[in-house]
Amino acid sequence: MTATVWLLCKAFLVGGTLCAVGEVLLLRTKLTSARILVLYVVSGVFLTAVGLYKPLVDFAGAGATVPLTGFGYSLAMGAIQGVHRMGLLGALVGGLQNTSAGIAAAVLFGLINALLFKPRAKK
Secondary structure, three states, X not given: OOHHHHHHXXXXXXXXXXXXXXXXXXXXXXXXXXXXXXXXXXXXXXXXXXXXXXXXXXXXXXXXXXXXXXHHHHHHHHHHHHHHHHOOHHHHHHHHHHHHHHHHHHHHHHHHHHHHOOOOOOO
């Protein structure tokens, strides 16, 4: 098995496991999807703070950084790097600097989606 295929397998397994856990939470608990999303982001921040998420990112790459736990990881890493560069103010600025491209892309694609498609209520 080539190195690239192995990287893809690791990313798929970790990312798929994170998504499967979210699906189980959605189906088996009374948690709303919004609460699960917040839980994932906070979990990413917490696991980064205790030093457990960085090894997962090193192992799985995009499989760990693309899901919402990866967004929490990016926020936490940005805050940590910001504190090292700017002091306490960096804790606020660093996380936003680290995630600004993803946030801007989400806003842009949300706007394009809203302009192209007609929303309708669920039945």
